[in-house]
Amino acid sequence: MQVLTAPRGxxxxxxxxxxxxxxxxxxxxxxxxxxxxxHAQAVFLASPHTGEGKNLHTxxxxxxxxxxxxxxxxxxxxxxxxxxxxxxxxxxxxxxxLKRVIEKRGxxxxxxxxxxxxYYHSNRGLPGLYKALCSVVGKPYILHNDPxxxxxxxxxxxxxxxxxxxxKELVSLEGITGLIFxxxxxxxxxxHNACRRRPHFRIYDGEELHFLDHPSTSGVVxxxxxxxxxxxxxxxxxxxxxxxxxxxxxxxxxxIWELGDYLRDMRDxxxxxxxxxxxxILSDMGIIExxxxxxxVEDTKESKSRLKELMTRFGDYPVRDC
Amino acid sequence: xxxxxxxxxxTIEAQSIFGLIERIGPEFEKTVEMILKAKGRVILTGMGKSxxxxxxxxxxxxxxxxxxxxxxPAEAIHGDLGMxxxxxxxxxxxxxxxxxxxxxxxxxxxxxxxxxxxxxxxxDSPMADFSDIVIDVGVEREACPLGLAPTASxxxxxxxxxxxxxxxxxxxxxxxxxxxxxxxxGSLGERLAFKVKEVMLTDEHIPTVPLGSKVGQAIEEIxxxxxxxxxxxxxxQRLEGIISDGDLRxxxxxxxxxxxxxxxxxxxxxxxxxxxxxxxxxxxxxxxLHAITHLVVVDEQRRVKGVVHLHDLLGREGxxxxxxxxxxxRAHS
Numbered sequence: 001m002q003v004l005t006a007p008r009g010x011x012x013x014x015x016x017x018x019x020x021x022x023x024x025x026x027x028x029x030x031x032x033x034x035x036x037x038x039h040a041q042a043v044f045l046a047s048p049h050t051g052e053g054k055n056l057h058t059x060x061x062x063x064x065x066x067x068x069x070x071x072x073x074x075x076x077x078x079x080x081x082x083x084x085x086x087x088x089x090x091x092x093x094x095x096x097x098l099k100r101v102i103e104k105r106g107x108x109x110x111x112x113x114x115x116x117x118x119y120y121h122s123n124r125g126l127p128g129l130y131k132a133l134c135s136v137v138g139k140p141y142i143l144h145n146d147p148x149x150x151x152x153x154x155x156x157x158x159x160x161x162x163x164x165x166x167x168k169e170l171v172s173l174e175g176i177t178g179l180i181f182x183x184x185x186x187x188x189x190x191x192h193n194a195c196r197r198r199p200h201f202r203i204y205d206g207e208e209l210h211f212l213d214h215p216s217t218s219g220v221v222x223x224x225x226x227x228x229x230x231x232x233x234x235x236x237x238x239x240x241x242x243x244x245x246x247x248x249x250x251x252x253x254x255x256i257w258e259l260g261d262y263l264r265d266m267r268d269x270x271x272x273x274x275x276x277x278x279x280x281i282l283s284d285m286g287i288i289e290x291x292x293x294x295x296x297v298e299d300t301k302e303s304k305s306r307l308k309e310l311m312t313r314f315g316d317y318p319v320r321d322c
Numbered sequence: 323x324x325x326x327x328x329x330x331x332x333t334i335e336a337q338s339i340f341g342l343i344e345r346i347g348p349e350f351e352k353t354v355e356m357i358l359k360a361k362g363r364v365i366l367t368g369m370g371k372s373x374x375x376x377x378x379x380x381x382x383x384x385x386x387x388x389x390x391x392x393x394x395p396a397e398a399i400h401g402d403l404g405m406x407x408x409x410x411x412x413x414x415x416x417x418x419x420x421x422x423x424x425x426x427x428x429x430x431x432x433x434x435x436x437x438x439x440x441x442x443x444x445x446d447s448p449m450a451d452f453s454d455i456v457i458d459v460g461v462e463r464e465a466c467p468l469g470l471a472p473t474a475s476x477x478x479x480x481x482x483x484x485x486x487x488x489x490x491x492x493x494x495x496x497x498x499x500x501x502x503x504x505x506x507x508g509s510l511g512e513r514l515a516f517k518v519k520e521v522m523l524t525d526e527h528i529p530t531v532p533l534g535s536k537v538g539q540a541i542e543e544i545x546x547x548x549x550x551x552x553x554x555x556x557x558x559q560r561l562e563g564i565i566s567d568g569d570l571r572x573x574x575x576x577x578x579x580x581x582x583x584x585x586x587x588x589x590x591x592x593x594x595x596x597x598x599x600x601x602x603x604x605x606x607x608x609x610x611l612h613a614i615t616h617l618v619v620v621d622e623q624r625r626v627k628g629v630v631h632l633h634d635l636l637g638r639e640g641x642x643x644x645x646x647x648x649x650x651x652r653a654h655s
Binding site: 185186188192193196197203212213214215216217218235238239241253256257259260 | 330331333334337340341344345417418420443445458460461462463464465466467468469470
């Protein structure tokens with residue numbers, strides 16, 4: 001297996017749009033991808049929270065990837081897709097089904113499997129599991145550590161974080177190229193220490209606020225970039241200096257400061273229920289067909305209206321560029 | 323909240339340095355060897371905050387025995403590049419490896435045959451391609467929100483610079499005396515605050531011969547007191563003149579049988595003087611003004627009270643250590 005280096009920068013945690021009938025909204029997804037991908041380094045499909053991956057069975061994820069590939073092919077950036085299911089066998093079945101899609105489509109772009117191992121497996125034996133998986137699935141993995149997700153399981157495991165010693169072993173496998181991290185700053189330092197022997201191993205901030213406060217040099221998985229991809233791109237460029245753009249114009253710092261406040265305020269407004277609120281707005285913008293979700297939606301009217309107001313102030317609403 | 327934020331920042335900065343430890347390897351050894359072998363200087367360069375770090379590393383190298391200077395990349399393309407020679411080593415600092423001002427000068431330096439070392443987190447950057455040695459100083463995260471200012475990354479570069487300076491210092495067997503030679507500043511400040519009477523030579527340490535003595539006697543006095551001159555005194559120790567090494571050299575050109583001549587024939591008649599209550603700083607200023615190395619300390623009647631020598635102002639121990647000058651008793655010791 002030729003091992004890819006995981007991308008560095010902005011990874012957009014794409015919402016999964018549905019039609020009224022509950023099928024994947026292909027045109028809506030393509031519109032959304034066409035809008036965000038020029039500003040991002042990668043897109044993340046079927047993520048457990050924002051992408052509603054927890055509620056997407058294998059066939060829906062297959063459909064999602066099939067619909068995404070044509071749009072991504074126009075702006076080729078890496079695709080990350082969540083392959084985790086309730087158990088090991090089902091997760092492996094999903095991965096193989098997705099692998100068939102890219103083989104069938106002859107997709108040549110970069111693709112990474114994102115897996116949350118503690119969702120279906122304990123820390124014990126994880127290195128052996130991934131050794132076997134890497135040899136079968138042919139594309140590299142990015143691990144996902146999300147204690148909140150594990151805590152939400154009906155039968156939560158004893159540990160809700162990947163043990164640092166286990167991560168150290170996992171990192172020695174070539175096929176594991178990065179980690180999306182949610183959790184405490186203290187733990188991420190331990191993880192960094194465990195991964196130092198791999199120079200291009202990425203540890204992404206899985207929480208936007210972490211990145212805005214203390215930016216990881218690997219990048220961030222952003223929910224808000226569904227709505228404000230340009231603003232996030234600018235923050236990423238400033239934080240990671242990806243294009244070494246000229247920062248010498250007089251009000252650069254002020255602009256970045258204001259943009260950071262904007263993204264923080266946005267986050268506060270969609271944090272209550274990211275997928276439903278983002279879908280409402282994207283639907284109102286005419287990008288996706290409906291705000292349909294895979295779960296019961298709480299009342300989000302106030303957040304939605306305040307978010308629209310905020311986006312209008314910063315010129316992100318109504319849509320200018322789709 | 324404030325304490326928590328401060329702790330987070332310090333933890334991130336500390337982690338940035340810890341992260342360097344495992345990355346120290348053969349590239350660092352090559353860097354040390356390259357600098358030790360270089361016949362020229364280590365030229366530091368960097369823009370913005372990295373430029374400030376480069377300046378500090380340059381200062382550290384200079385004070386620990388490695389000749390170094392700072393080259394501003396923007397000034398370099400307007401002529402300052404001329405300060406680099408093929409014997410020099412460039413040490414460029416750029417967190418991303420994309421700094422356009424440095425990217426512009428590296429090809430020119432490369433053409434000149436200057437060796438290039440790069441401290442960067444951008445291992446795949448164009449700047450890294452141009453460099454002979456790349457030292458990875460990349461960090462996992464910055465401490466400053468929104469990347470508004472480089473924080474952990476500049477800390478890491480600075481720490482790596484210190485590591486380099488200290489290793490070079492050890493390799494060169496730089497010792498305490500070398501360090502003192504490069505750091506006169508601290509003790510110098512204190513010395514210049516002394517009164518002249520506290521640092522001047524007095525009593526039997528003053529080189530002096532009476533009027534009417536032979537020059538041979540004056541030469542013996544100069545040799546004995548070792549400050550390169552002797553005073554010529556008249557009645558009541560009044561100052562009449564001075565004979566310095568220079569006066570002797572000039573006399574040798576024109577006269578014969580110098581030792582048998584009278585001191586009055588070759589002495590300078592108006593030696594520079596100072597009051598004993600003046601400061602050492604004032605004395606040093608007078609010496610600089612008249613391009614001389616000693617002043618005679620006299621009272622209102624021009625009676626000799628002492629002699630102050632440049633060495634006593636700047637720290638005789640330092641001169642002894644570095645120039646082989648014997649110690650002399652100061653008035654206050």
